[in-house]
Amino acid sequence: MMTDLTVGSLVEIPKSSLQQVVQILQDLGYRVIGPRVESEAVIYDDLESVQQIPVGVLDHQDGGKYRLQQTDQDAWFDYVCGPHSLKNFLFPPRQTVLESTRQDGVWEMKAPDVEDAPPLAVIGPRSCDLHALRVQDRVFLEGAYVDPSYQARREKLFIAAVNCRRAAATCFCHSMQTGPAVSSGFDLALTELDDRFVIEIGSQRGAEVMGGTDCSTSPPQNVQAARSVSEQLEQSMHDRSQHPPEAATGEPRGRWLDTSGIRDLLMHNLEHARWNEVAERCLACANCTMVCPTCFCSSVEEVADLSGDHVARERSWDSCFTAEHSTMSGGAVHKSTKSRYRQWLTHKLATWHDQFEMSGCVGCGRCITWCPVGIDLTEETAAIRADSTNPSPGQL
Amino acid sequence: MTQHAASSATDNPWIAHPATICSIRPETPGVATYELAFNDPDRQSRYRFLPGQFNMLYLPGFGESAISISSDPEEPSRLLHTVRVAGNVTGALARTHPGETIGVRGPFGSAWPVAEIRNSDVVIACGGIGLAPLRPVIYHLLRRRHEYGRMTLLYGARSPQDLLFADEWNHWRSEGLEMEVTVDRGDADWKGQIGVLPALFSRLDLAPERTTVLTCGPEIMMRFVISEALLRNISARRIYLSMERNMNCAMGFCGRCQLGPAFVCKDGPVFTCEQMQPYLHLEEF
Numbered sequence: 001m002m003t004d005l006t007v008g009s010l011v012e013i014p015k016s017s018l019q020q021v022v023q024i025l026q027d028l029g030y031r032v033i034g035p036r037v038e039s040e041a042v043i044y045d046d047l048e049s050v051q052q053i054p055v056g057v058l059d060h061q062d063g064g065k066y067r068l069q070q071t072d073q074d075a076w077f078d079y080v081c082g083p084h085s086l087k088n089f090l091f092p093p094r095q096t097v098l099e100s101t102r103q104d105g106v107w108e109m110k111a112p113d114v115e116d117a118p119p120l121a122v123i124g125p126r127s128c129d130l131h132a133l134r135v136q137d138r139v140f141l142e143g144a145y146v147d148p149s150y151q152a153r154r155e156k157l158f159i160a161a162v163n164c165r166r167a168a169a170t171c172f173c174h175s176m177q178t179g180p181a182v183s184s185g186f187d188l189a190l191t192e193l194d195d196r197f198v199i200e201i202g203s204q205r206g207a208e209v210m211g212g213t214d215c216s217t218s219p220p221q222n223v224q225a226a227r228s229v230s231e232q233l234e235q236s237m238h239d240r241s242q243h244p245p246e247a248a249t250g251e252p253r254g255r256w257l258d259t260s261g262i263r264d265l266l267m268h269n270l271e272h273a274r275w276n277e278v279a280e281r282c283l284a285c286a287n288c289t290m291v292c293p294t295c296f297c298s299s300v301e302e303v304a305d306l307s308g309d310h311v312a313r314e315r316s317w318d319s320c321f322t323a324e325h326s327t328m329s330g331g332a333v334h335k336s337t338k339s340r341y342r343q344w345l346t347h348k349l350a351t352w353h354d355q356f357e358m359s360g361c362v363g364c365g366r367c368i369t370w371c372p373v374g375i376d377l378t379e380e381t382a383a384i385r386a387d388s389t390n391p392s393p394g395q396l
Numbered sequence: 397m398t399q400h401a402a403s404s405a406t407d408n409p410w411i412a413h414p415a416t417i418c419s420i421r422p423e424t425p426g427v428a429t430y431e432l433a434f435n436d437p438d439r440q441s442r443y444r445f446l447p448g449q450f451n452m453l454y455l456p457g458f459g460e461s462a463i464s465i466s467s468d469p470e471e472p473s474r475l476l477h478t479v480r481v482a483g484n485v486t487g488a489l490a491r492t493h494p495g496e497t498i499g500v501r502g503p504f505g506s507a508w509p510v511a512e513i514r515n516s517d518v519v520i521a522c523g524g525i526g527l528a529p530l531r532p533v534i535y536h537l538l539r540r541r542h543e544y545g546r547m548t549l550l551y552g553a554r555s556p557q558d559l560l561f562a563d564e565w566n567h568w569r570s571e572g573l574e575m576e577v578t579v580d581r582g583d584a585d586w587k588g589q590i591g592v593l594p595a596l597f598s599r600l601d602l603a604p605e606r607t608t609v610l611t612c613g614p615e616i617m618m619r620f621v622i623s624e625a626l627l628r629n630i631s632a633r634r635i636y637l638s639m640e641r642n643m644n645c646a647m648g649f650c651g652r653c654q655l656g657p658a659f660v661c662k663d664g665p666v667f668t669c670e671q672m673q674p675y676l677h678l679e680e681f
Contacts, residue, residue, distance in 0.1 A: 097410040100456040100499070106435070107456055107497045111408045144662055145409045145647035267656070270678055297651035299644060304457045311456040313410075318650070325652050328642050329482035330614075339680035347654060354657030 003217050005207040010223050011215040012198045015076065018123075019050045020213040021160065021188070025121040028209075030158055033089060034123035035079070040068055042082035044089070047123060054079065061168035061365065062252045063374025077162045077192055080171060081126055081364050085293030086133050089120055090153045091140065097149075097300065098313040114149040119156035126164050127179030128171075128364040130186060132293030138356040139296050158205060161186040163230050167237045169252040170365030172378060174237045176257065178362040181230035191226035198226035255365060257378045258385060259349075262359075265385055266350040270342065274383045279338035281373050286319035288367035288375075289344065294360050297325065320344050345377060409647050412454040412499025413439055415475075419494050424558050427525065428490065429466065429478045432500060444472050446507030447532030448638060448666045452646050453477065453489065454499030461485035462643040462661070464529035465503065469536060478528035478560065504646040506666045508533045509636060513608040516634070517545035519600065521621045523552045523593050523613030527560045529638055529665075530612055538571040545606055548574045552593035552617070555579055556586045576600075594620035597628075604629040612638040619676055622669050635669035656681070 003011055013020070025032050034047035037054045047053070059079040060067045068079070100109045125133075133154075140150040161182045164171075173179030182189040187206035190197045198218050201207045218226070240254035289295040299318040304311045318325055320343045326333035334340045352360030361377070368376045418431040434440040445451075450464040461483070467476035481490045492498065510533060518537060522530050537544055549568070553559045556579055569575055576596045578589040589596070594617065607630050611621045618637050625635050641653035641660040653660040656675045658667065675681050 098412060100412075102456070105496070107414050107499065109412045109414060109454075109456075109499050111411050140649065143648055145649070147647075147649055148408045148410070267674075270681065295651075296649065299650065299652070300459070302457050302459050308457055315650075318652070320651065320654075326642055328640060333641065334680055336680055342681075343654070346656075347651075351654070351657040355659070 003215055005201060005211050005215075007201055007203060007207065009207075010198055010200050010218040010226070011210055012193075012196045012218040012222055013213055013215045014196050015074070015192075016050075017214055018053075018076075018190075018197060021209060022047060022050055022123065024209050024212045025158060029118060030121035031118045032121045032123065035077070035082070037068065041066060042068070042079045044082075044084040044086075044122065044124070050076075053077075053123075058166070059168060061170045061369040063170070063368050063376050064371055065374070066369050074194075075165075075192065077124060077164075077190070078166050080164055080166060080168045081128065081366060083291045083366065083370060085129050085291075085364070085366070086122060086125055086157075087136060087293050087295075089122070090133070090150055090157070091136060091147075091296065094314055094316045095149060096312045097315045100311045100313075102309040111148065114152040117153065119158065120153060121158035121160065123160045124162050125159060126162060126173075126364075127182045128173045128176075128362040129293055130159065130161055130182060130184070131173075131176075131178040131362040132364065134185060135294040135352075135356065135358060135360060135362065136296060138358065158209075159186045159202075160188040160190060160206075161202075163189060163191040163226070164233060165192060165229055167233060167240075167254065168365060168369070169240075169254055170368040171237065171363065172241065172255040172257050172365060173363040174234050175241070175255075175259065176359060176361060176363035180233045180237065191229050193222060193225055193229075196222070198222055255363075255368070255376070255378045257361070257363065257381060259359070262381070263350045263353045265388060266346045266381070269384050269388055270346070272384050272387070272389065274380060274387070275338045275342045277383075278341050278375060278380050279336065281375055282321075282337050282341050283372060284321040284337045284340055285372060286321040287370045287372065289319035289321060290317060291366040291370045292348075293364060293366065294348075294362065295319070299324065320347070345380060348377070349381065409501070410645075412452070412460070412501050414497045415500045417492055417494050417496050417498065420492070423478060423560055424553075426490075427478060427480045427558075427560065429476050430489065430492075432475045432477065432498070433473075434500065435497065440473065443475065445469055445475075445503035445532075447510055447536050448508040448529055449503035449505050450529070450643075450646075450665065451477065451500050451502030452504065452643075453479075453485070454501065455485055455488045455492075456499065458485045458488040460499075460501070460644070461489075462504075462646060464638075464665075466528040466531045467535075469532050470539065478525065478531075480525045501646065504661060506662075506664055508610055508638075508666055509608075510536050513634075514540075514543050515545065516608045517547070517603060517606045519548045519550065519597070519602065519607060519609045519625075521550040521593060521597060521609060521611040521613075523617045524554065524558060525560070526611075526613035526617075526638070527551055530610060531561060533610060534568060534573065538568065538573060541572045546574065546602075547572060548576070548600065548602075550576050550578075550593055550596045550600070552578045552580070552596070552613075555581050556583055556588075592620070593617055594624050597621055597624040600628075602628065602630075604631075607634065609635040611636070615640070615676075622676065625669075632670040632673055633668055636666055637669060637672060638665045639667060639672065640665065
């Protein structure tokens with residue numbers, strides 16, 4: 001039977017054949033990135049072969065907690081999101097934006113050639129990550145200015161996304177309408193079944209890659225099984241966030257963020273007592289902004305050689321939790337931790353809507369997990385809502 | 397209400413363009429005006445800006461600083477920046493000499509609404525270095541004196557020595573600009589007014605329904621100017637202010653200059669009071 005390899009069609013491969021996908025991408029010149037375990041966390045890094053995928057690894061996440069567990073299950077992608085996201089590759093933590101050279105007292109200035117980097121193929125991003133990519137696209141591609149290096153990397157990006165079968169207790173994509181099902185913006189979308197991957201083809205490039213594998217058309221019962229993975233997960237995330245789980249399971253309760261009127265809720269409560277309360281706990285360590293897949297703040301510093309005639313401008317990730325972030329000649333605008341947390345949360349959940357017509361939060365829960373004291377933005381927002389000085393905020 | 401100069405989509409917006417310092421004119425203690433010309437003649441001839449816009453001035457090894465353009469938009473070949481030494485970059489700039497090159501990116505940001513406010517009485521209220529971003533407006537308005545109603549400049553500085561562009565005042569007055577000047581502290585020779593700038597505003601004879609206010613200076617000064625203007629029943633939509641935040645990239649990428657929903661670098665620096673009103677009295681916002 002001829003396998004239908006068009007956009008929207010579903011095919012399947014035995015699990016081991018995922019190596020063919022990796023191989024084809026490598027042969028096409030892609031730098032293939034995928035999930036690997038490093039320093040007791042699942043991160044994204046170069047994938048030479050699928051052998052490096054942490055099969056059987058589960059993650060247990062909660063406020064301020066991230067633990068991996070090795071099981072004997074043949075589950076290739078049952079950990080959810082780790083500290084890395086696509087941001088690490090498209091908007092790298094450190095990159096040169098300008099190089100200046102002085103000759104005979106005159107400066108020449110040029111940008112590094114962004115075409116040099118090989119195209120990236122990423123195996124394993126989840127629906128929340130793809131939505132985060134859309135958020136960063138708005139920032140770097142769709143405003144008055146285009147960031148050329150982001151654009152060059154983004155245009156060449158190949159995405160083999162994965163539909164989650166599990167959710168961490170910190171996940172709340174179901175309340176942000178960003179998951180768990182992968183819905184758009186992918187070249188391939190994998191759903192793991194017991195012995196195979198059902199793969200939805202999302203682009204012509206995805207079809208070309210699958211054409212080189214031993215894939216076959218997915219029979220209806222497998223298509224149905226794949227679809228029900230996301231449906232069942234969404235239902236269980238919903239149940240878990242609304243009703244405390246049975247004590248016996250030991251699993252913490254899931255998160256939920258009520259987004260109704262959230263922009264006005266926060267902007268009309270800028271002097272709410274809760275900001276002082278959260279500031280008592282917040283360490284202003286900036287972890288939440290570093291792991292956030294949408295946070296885009298950066299700073300640029302000068303890196304000169306000893307002669308002073310060669311100077312690079314290096315952009316690196318920055319955070320609204322630092323004093324330098326808001327410092328002008330007259331001093332920092334955001335001096336207190338309270339003002340920094342307020343800046344972060346109101347930007348993420350409220351003013352992001354004004355700026356980019358979408359939320360800055362995709363419900364991945366990374367900021368909750370990686371906060372050393374477990375501050376939970378869903379809880380902070382709920383506390384403000386529960387005691388709002390503006391009891392009936394308007395709709396967005 | 398704001399206008400943006402078109403930027404070429406093909407330009408890499410991170411690239412600073414080498415420009416030569418043609419002249420340096422000391423103005424007041426710690427303040428000098430730098431005339432710049434792009435080394436690329438094509439860029440020099442194409443360069444245009446709007447009153448109120450700023451450039452990122454780049455000193456390799458020191459960094460960039462957002463500096464408003466203080467010259468006449470209709471004389472774009474004479475590009476001036478009036479700079480007060482306030483930090484690392486402006487300090488390094490103060491140590492340069494004519495003939496040296498620096499980098500320039502821009503222009504960036506929104507402009508004073510010179511076209512929208514035609515036919516209205518205009519009150520320009522500024523403090524200290526805040527006159528620099530408004531000088532292009534003064535040039536623009538005086539060129540078209542008949543298109544505007546009464547034109548008043550309220551200007552304050554810390555001391556008589558800190559008053560900027562004093563050699564141009566007689567000319568401005570003769571062209572039809574009414575001027576009131578005050579200083580925080582006088583000296584033996586000072587015969588003018590002493591006191592804070594908003595006090596000048598409160599004594600102003602004006603027709604609120606016809607009046608537009610443009611203000612630039614320390615945030616606290618602008619807050620009081622705005623209070624006075626609102627007290628005089630001038631609409632918040634006709635009060636414009638130029639805000640300052642930490643502008644690092646000028647393109648809305650670095651996130652540092654946010655003020656509520658606005659990126660000061662690209663949505664501002666010029667805003668209406670109506671836009672900024674919810675946030676002006678919030679501490680550390």
